[in-house]
Amino acid sequence: MTGSGRLETLSSLKDSMAQADFELNLPTKTELKGRLFLNPEGIILTRDTVKALAEAGFDFPGLDNETLPPYVIYTNFMSEADMAMIKESFNNGSLMIAYEKSDEIKAFTETLLQIIPESCFSYSNGYAVLELKPSILTSAALINNLKANSEELAVKFTAIMEKPADMSEEEFSSTKNELITEFVESIDTIQITDLPEMELPFRIEEFKVSTKDQLIETSIHIKVDENGESFDLAYESSYKSGTDSLTGEVELLISADTSFAVMDFALQASSKNTAEQATANMTITGDIEDGDQPVSGVITVDCVCDYNYDKAITMPAVTDSNSIKIDLAQYQDVAEDNPGLELNANKIYVYVDGWEMYFEQAQPLIIEGRTMLPIRELAEQLGCAVEWLPPDTIILSDGVHEDMKLTIGAKSYQVGDESYPCDVPPQIINDHTYVPVRLIAEYFGFTTVEWDEASRSLTLMSD
Numbered sequence: 001m002t003g004s005g006r007l008e009t010l011s012s013l014k015d016s017m018a019q020a021d022f023e024l025n026l027p028t029k030t031e032l033k034g035r036l037f038l039n040p041e042g043i044i045l046t047r048d049t050v051k052a053l054a055e056a057g058f059d060f061p062g063l064d065n066e067t068l069p070p071y072v073i074y075t076n077f078m079s080e081a082d083m084a085m086i087k088e089s090f091n092n093g094s095l096m097i098a099y100e101k102s103d104e105i106k107a108f109t110e111t112l113l114q115i116i117p118e119s120c121f122s123y124s125n126g127y128a129v130l131e132l133k134p135s136i137l138t139s140a141a142l143i144n145n146l147k148a149n150s151e152e153l154a155v156k157f158t159a160i161m162e163k164p165a166d167m168s169e170e171e172f173s174s175t176k177n178e179l180i181t182e183f184v185e186s187i188d189t190i191q192i193t194d195l196p197e198m199e200l201p202f203r204i205e206e207f208k209v210s211t212k213d214q215l216i217e218t219s220i221h222i223k224v225d226e227n228g229e230s231f232d233l234a235y236e237s238s239y240k241s242g243t244d245s246l247t248g249e250v251e252l253l254i255s256a257d258t259s260f261a262v263m264d265f266a267l268q269a270s271s272k273n274t275a276e277q278a279t280a281n282m283t284i285t286g287d288i289e290d291g292d293q294p295v296s297g298v299i300t301v302d303c304v305c306d307y308n309y310d311k312a313i314t315m316p317a318v319t320d321s322n323s324i325k326i327d328l329a330q331y332q333d334v335a336e337d338n339p340g341l342e343l344n345a346n347k348i349y350v351y352v353d354g355w356e357m358y359f360e361q362a363q364p365l366i367i368e369g370r371t372m373l374p375i376r377e378l379a380e381q382l383g384c385a386v387e388w389l390p391p392d393t394i395i396l397s398d399g400v401h402e403d404m405k406l407t408i409g410a411k412s413y414q415v416g417d418e419s420y421p422c423d424v425p426p427q428i429i430n431d432h433t434y435v436p437v438r439l440i441a442e443y444f445g446f447t448t449v450e451w452d453e454a455s456r457s458l459t460l461m462s463d
Helices: 047-055 080-092 094-100 102-115 140-160 169-188 192-197 375-381 437-443
Strands: 004-012 017-025 031-039 042-046 071-075 121-124 127-131 203-212 215-226 229-241 245-257 262-274 277-290 293-306 323-327 349-352 355-357 365-367 370-374 385-389 393-397 404-407 412-415 418-421 427-429 432-436 448-452 457-461
Touching: 031 047, 042 047, 047 071, 102 140, 140 169, 370 375, 370 437, 375 385, 375 393, 375 432, 375 437, 404 437, 432 437, 437 448, 437 457
Parallel strands: 071 323, 349 457
Antiparallel strands: 004 017, 017 031, 031 042, 042 071, 121 127, 127 203, 203 215, 215 229, 229 245, 245 262, 262 277, 277 293, 349 355, 365 370, 370 432, 385 393, 393 404, 404 412, 412 418, 427 432, 448 457
């Protein structure tokens, strides 16, 4: 399967505005074409864009595609803190941090290089070479240098940090001081006498950086072997800067043999950047075996970006008569309509046998102290069929177990002829059906269901 696309973006840092035009030809033979705008008020979509995205399966709550006005405006599409960060990036050019902080970055890099023992540096065939041997990370020379320069290194690292838009100067200064203190204390706890017994969770097979003129070459090879499981990462890159261009080549190889998957992955990419154009070519190949379902494939991406500094944003003249305004807060803040719902600022992560699950639309929630999952998205990812029987019944079938029958608002469910209780009933929130995660765990035979508050993660294990 192949796909192609075109994306053209325009932005005005001064006015906090942006415009994007896109054309996509997806592997599913779906064609998408549209235009959107961003201004301080929100995101503006044209009528044709909404219709095209809706036909491709995107959900637009609060809209009737048959009576759409020319423009749809979505307000409150992100938190005030996130919006403040975007505005800050527009207003003070923090996107140029690498240039603004060039002196600080240089100072940090110089201190970091001074910590590395002299034996790691050499000069060969016209190249200045930095090579870290496998034993260097637990060497007394490195630890002594790190102890002697830990505070200076931490101070220079925090000098590179950019203050978040939603943080005061006092809070930012306090945060940096805490980072410095924690780093210095962690280094001070390392004892030279402990080095012979120190075991790292990984092994460096190769770590070499070579530079000559305007050329930088990097080779990294890291292995992990523990408890009968293995992970192997090999990375090579070459970047060369000229008077008017920067070219690069990258190769990444990853292989893993673990209890939950066997994987081989390869990425090859090349790029060239000039003041007028950026090009990139990338090929990804891979094989993965997860249980009885091996998967393999090839993804090829060819990208060409032309820079045009003469174009201007054509922000539409939006009025009350030619647009509809939708406040996304009414769909995000459902606590008032759903007593007991705990809306969390942090994302809830769900892991099934070591694999993170992704939810494109409806996200996991906590209701009355119970983790609730959107049943359709989860069931589809696990290969289970979902059938809706009006007005309020859901049938789950995986082809192995007996069918599960759920009823909206009912504190019991059925598997075959047996009925089981549940303290929080299935319910519909923003057009998505949510069920307690334990129901899914029991149906699919998971023996472990663990919630970790610190990482806000839920883990399901079948063994």
